[in-house]
Amino acid sequence: MNWLVVAYSVFFIAIFGYTLMMSRKQKDLDRRIEELRSLIKDSNIHE
Amino acid sequence: MTPLVSLILKDIAVEMRRRESVISMMMFGLLVTVIFNFAFEPSGAERDLLAPGILWVALTFAGVIGLNRSLAIDLDNDCLQGLLLAPVSRGSLYVGKVVSNFLFMIIAELVIVPLFIIFNDLRLGSELIWLILVVVLGTLGFAAVGTILSAISANTRMREVMLPVLQIPLTIPMIIAAVAATGLLLSEDSAGFGAWVNLIIGFDMIFLIVSYLVFEYVVEE
Amino acid sequence: MTNKMVGVASLMGMVTALWAVFVYAPNEATMGVVQRIFYFHVSAGMMGYFAFFVVFVSGIAFLVNRDLKWDRVARCSAEIGVLFVTVNIAMGILWAKPIWGIWWTWDARLTLQLLLWILFISYLMLGAYIADPLKRASLQAVFGILAFIDVPINYMAIRWWRTQHPSPVIAGGTDSGLDPDMYIAFMITLAAFMLLYAYLLGHRLAVERTREDVEYFEQLVHSQ
Numbered sequence: 351m352n353w354l355v356v357a358y359s360v361f362f363i364a365i366f367g368y369t370l371m372m373s374r375k376q377k378d379l380d381r382r383i384e385e386l387r388s389l390i391k392d393s394n395i396h397e
Numbered sequence: 398m399t400p401l402v403s404l405i406l407k408d409i410a411v412e413m414r415r416r417e418s419v420i421s422m423m424m425f426g427l428l429v430t431v432i433f434n435f436a437f438e439p440s441g442a443e444r445d446l447l448a449p450g451i452l453w454v455a456l457t458f459a460g461v462i463g464l465n466r467s468l469a470i471d472l473d474n475d476c477l478q479g480l481l482l483a484p485v486s487r488g489s490l491y492v493g494k495v496v497s498n499f500l501f502m503i504i505a506e507l508v509i510v511p512l513f514i515i516f517n518d519l520r521l522g523s524e525l526i527w528l529i530l531v532v533v534l535g536t537l538g539f540a541a542v543g544t545i546l547s548a549i550s551a552n553t554r555m556r557e558v559m560l561p562v563l564q565i566p567l568t569i570p571m572i573i574a575a576v577a578a579t580g581l582l583l584s585e586d587s588a589g590f591g592a593w594v595n596l597i598i599g600f601d602m603i604f605l606i607v608s609y610l611v612f613e614y615v616v617e618e
Numbered sequence: 619m620t621n622k623m624v625g626v627a628s629l630m631g632m633v634t635a636l637w638a639v640f641v642y643a644p645n646e647a648t649m650g651v652v653q654r655i656f657y658f659h660v661s662a663g664m665m666g667y668f669a670f671f672v673v674f675v676s677g678i679a680f681l682v683n684r685d686l687k688w689d690r691v692a693r694c695s696a697e698i699g700v701l702f703v704t705v706n707i708a709m710g711i712l713w714a715k716p717i718w719g720i721w722w723t724w725d726a727r728l729t730l731q732l733l734l735w736i737l738f739i740s741y742l743m744l745g746a747y748i749a750d751p752l753k754r755a756s757l758q759a760v761f762g763i764l765a766f767i768d769v770p771i772n773y774m775a776i777r778w779w780r781t782q783h784p785s786p787v788i789a790g791g792t793d794s795g796l797d798p799d800m801y802i803a804f805m806i807t808l809a810a811f812m813l814l815y816a817y818l819l820g821h822r823l824a825v826e827r828t829r830e831d832v833e834y835f836e837q838l839v840h841s842q
Binding site for chain 2: 681733736737740743744747748749753756757759760761763764765767768771772774775776778779782
């Protein structure tokens with residue numbers, strides 16, 4: 351019975367873990383894009 | 398002389414000069430055989446059970462060594478670039494390389510297999526012919542898969558180290574079949590031998606054909 | 619927005635599957651409660667194969683029309699495939715221990731899953747070590763094709779190997795005739811898994827697209 355619980359927990363931890371990792375990665379990347387976008391905007395204004 | 402034949406002769410000429418591929422394969426095959434005999438110290442009956450596996454591990458790793466040497470030789474001095482400029486179809490480039498890799502492996506095996514038979518005290522009568530058949534077919538499989546995977550590995554940062562990582566997983570079904578067939582030979586059991594040989598033949602055909610077709614995508618610029 | 623909807627559907631699917639597995643499905647005669655691992659274990663395994671099939675088809679699509687979006691789909695599907703196969707193997711181990719008292723057995727199914735896992739990892743490793751995106755896409759596509767055609771050959775080899783040297787069979791499920799209720803529970807679970815795969819793929823693709831945009835902007839900034 352315990353094995354059953356552990357097995358299904360493993361499954362859900364893996365899936366949710368992966369999904370959370372992806373969401374965090376997405377946020378980090380989005381933030382980076384905003385930084386880069388403003389950097390480009392600034393340098394364009396200088397020209 | 399067709400371009401294909403010239404390619405093969407070129408590889409042979411290069412190899413004849415220093416014989417690096419063939420010698421390192423022979424040495425490695427021998428070393429693996431020796432190490433296994435120390436690692437397992439099989440006696441009589443056990444030896445017959447382990448022998449096929451030992452042979453094919455030795456051949457697999459010797460094959461990787463040979464393919465890596467062949468790849469390294471082509472990478473030095475940008476030979477690959479030169480080859481691509483040659484007026485030869487990509488498919489022929491692949492076939493030429495397979496033939497030369499196959500040839501060098503067979504030559505190394507002319508030493509490795511007899512030594513293996515001697516060290517493991519194998520009594521082979523007419524089975525020898527079939528053993529040769531299995532070894533030749535298996536070598537063809539290694540050459541077919543190894544050649545295209547060498548070309549792929551050449552493009553990676555890890556270079557030659559990538560080759561075994563790609564090759565060993567792909568060739569596992571063939572190794573299973575080769576070990577099984579060799580085992581049946583040594584135990585003088587013939588049930589299923591044909592089926593295993595067919596699997597190796599099928600493996601060889603499928604990978605030769607598919608690799609021939611996709612090789613251009615590997616070497617294009 | 620649509621991927622969020624797929625996500626919600628997938629969540630509902632999972633809840634339904636859990637109900638099907640723990641409430642609807644009957645208890646198995648010989649193995650008892652632990653057998654219920656089978657539903658998620660085998661579904662994960664099948665989705666692993668499906669993910670690889672997607673890698674294969676996307677690879678061919680890329681080689682044919684050179685659109686990097688196919689390469690993106692292939693790489694993301696490979697990652698998700700690794701996830702599913704890893705879960706499959708983990709659940710297989712957790713099933714083997716109580717039933718057979720051993721952590722691992724080289725039975726046909728587990729061995730095949732292990733080989734699938736290794737092929738996925740080799741595929742991803744290859745991609746990790748090539749810099750140029752177009753070159754990487756071509757080479758991964760080629761390897762993906764070679765690896766995928768290896769799968770049925772693996773299947774035959776290992777089946778025959780296992781008929782010569784049998785060992786305890788882990789998933790007696792889909793081979794031996796399934797009780798009709800179990801069959802329905804399994805189908806429900808499999809459907810939920812397909813939704814899950816679709817959701818995870820969509821999510822991963824979005825992250826990948828953003829990552830590629832970041833790379834593009836980084837290059838723009840650094841070239842000034």
